[in-house]
Amino acid sequence: MGAMTNVDRAVSALRQMIFTGELTPGSDHLETELAEKLGMSRTPIREAALMLQAQGLVEMRPRRGIRISPVSAQDMADIYDILTELESLAAKRAAQAGYSATDLETLAAAIADMDTALGADDLRAWADADDRFHRELVRLGRNARLSMIVSVMRDQVRRARATTLFIRPRPSQSNADHRAVFRAIADGDAATAHDTHHSHRRAARDMLVALLEKHQFHGL
Amino acid sequence: MGAMTNVDRAVSALRQMIFTGELTPGSDHLETELAEKLGMSRTPIREAALMLQAQGLVEMRPRRGIRISPVSAQDMADIYDILTELESLAAKRAAQAGYSATDLETLAAAIADMDTALGADDLRAWADADDRFHRELVRLGRNARLSMIVSVMRDQVRRARATTLFIRPRPSQSNADHRAVFRAIADGDAATAHDTHHSHRRAARDMLVALLEKHQFHGL
DNA sequence: GTATGCGATAACGTATACATTAAAGAATGC
DNA sequence: GCATTCTTTAATGTATACGTTATCGCATAC
Known part of the structure; x- marks a missing residue:
């Protein structure tokens, strides 16, 4: 029923990890690293990261990885x-x-x-x-x-x-x-x-x- | 200096086309079609569309294409x-x-x-x-x-x-x-x-x- | 004529390959 | 020892390939 795409899974998983603190604010994570951790390729990871970036939860910076946005x-x-x-x-x-x-x-x-x-x-x-x-x-x-x-x-x-x-x-x-x-x-x-x-x-x-x-x- | 990536170009071009009305509200556009029109592959088009979707300018619907969001x-x-x-x-x-x-x-x-x-x-x-x-x-x-x-x-x-x-x-x-x-x-x-x-x-x-x-x- | 089911098509989601290029480190000169 | 340049490395941006699957047309049954 729920058309569960890998992008969806990545978004959920990343949100989860951010909220539980498994991914700590300010930390950087390479696309490859996250892809491996979630068992998928970079493509859905990138798409998920773009969505989370639009929501202010992460920032994508070239060559520095995906940063979990800190909140001051x-x-x-x-x-x-x-x-x-x-x-x-x-x-x-x-x-x-x-x-x-x-x-x-x-x-x-x-x-x-x-x-x-x-x-x-x-x-x-x-x-x-x-x-x-x-x-x-x-x-x-x-x-x-x-x-x-x-x-x-x-x-x-x-x-x-x-x-x-x-x-x-x-x-x-x-x-x-x-x-x-x-x-x-x-x-x-x-x-x-x-x-x-x-x-x-x-x-x-x-x-x-x-x-x-x-x-x-x-x-x- | 201006790190002009294809995604950036796609975002600019699509915004332009939306604001000038070249892409009319409510119309659907396949990723392939837009990719060809902008002279790039689907990958940057998808990423650009995701960004514009987060800003409420388009909606991506599987198999129906990228719809220019109508505003009621x-x-x-x-x-x-x-x-x-x-x-x-x-x-x-x-x-x-x-x-x-x-x-x-x-x-x-x-x-x-x-x-x-x-x-x-x-x-x-x-x-x-x-x-x-x-x-x-x-x-x-x-x-x-x-x-x-x-x-x-x-x-x-x-x-x-x-x-x-x-x-x-x-x-x-x-x-x-x-x-x-x-x-x-x-x-x-x-x-x-x-x-x-x-x-x-x-x-x-x-x-x-x-x-x-x-x-x-x-x-x- | 309408409805149902099937097959062909093609759009998407995603994996993968690769060229580019920024960043880090090594080597050199002072 | 410090600065500078070169080399190396590897992360990214993007093209491409491909399996999956929704959608459309058509055939068939009613």
Whole structure:
């Protein structure tokens, strides 16, 4: 069924290796080397690398190999700025769309899961539910390009989250924020949905930036 | 110096052909066909197509060829939504950066050129200066990723502008808006810079969407 | 006339070959 | 010892070859 091409496999495998840290940020890898590691020729590797390059995950530099893009604290700040604006827009559009309660079930479920996870002190489960919340929020905004951009940005910071998840303060305010955004969307209150999510994201950004400064974070 | 590879040439040539309309939106083109037309093998064509696909200019579909992505009225609205948010953020950040008058020279020059062009009724020159203004504005926002995204979105609507430029109302309000944004940035007034540019963009979006509706625009 | 199945065609995905050329190291001159 | 040039190496960019497989036309059945 799934027309699994070698390029697809290469993209998946490389993403996996990047996210798990098997390929460390800043490291270089020759096409031949990756081809051998994944058991295919250079052709699909090159094509996969081109795709990942377009998503900002790697950089291809002639004769230096494929570099796993490092993400600096400044990059982090830049990315969160973009996420803040685009997700807030999505929240606004979602509120304007006039969704019914059933339309918002997935969003509600994500919020509930976050509560549960927080109660059980399961930060991984919380992060997972948080992901689902944000992804669904963006989906409800009904702007395919916006969704794409957000997901690409999100991938770029994913690695940092693994690092910071356990040193950051417990995300207790977060759930209240999510609930407020949810209510605004359900009520069709676009301005509130936008503004609430905007300050939610800005707070997250400021927290993260401060955290990275404090921990002498110089790139990942 | 100019490390001109065939992939680069293919990307340039294809972009050119897309923007001039030589490759019409919605049309399909086999890799072999494009390779022959550009005098190279399929390999660089494929790589170029992958890049352009990542930028939303084409879609590669197995056995159907490389399709020049059509842009619907809805796409237009979506893109303008994104541009509105991101450019406004850039304006805000630019205002916060505390640029000097010399730093803002390029921006000022673009505004002046737009005035001149408008006086001479030269819409192409106006559009060109408008491009420069927006590009410089975004650059001043100092967020490389944001700049990239904006430039990709801008490319996607470029074709539509060629069509709509001469049927839309004269952009007289536009220059006043640009001047206001400029002043806010020079004054370091972030909120005004953001809000002014935001409503400027929203007005442009609404105008364009209305125009497309009116002219039964169903895709380009 | 419509639908179904089969075979031919050709477009794609990928492996491979190879010329080019940047980078690293060796050799030379000072 | 340091700089410079030459040589070597090998990674890349690209052409090419080829197996796989979707698609189209045609034949056949209804």
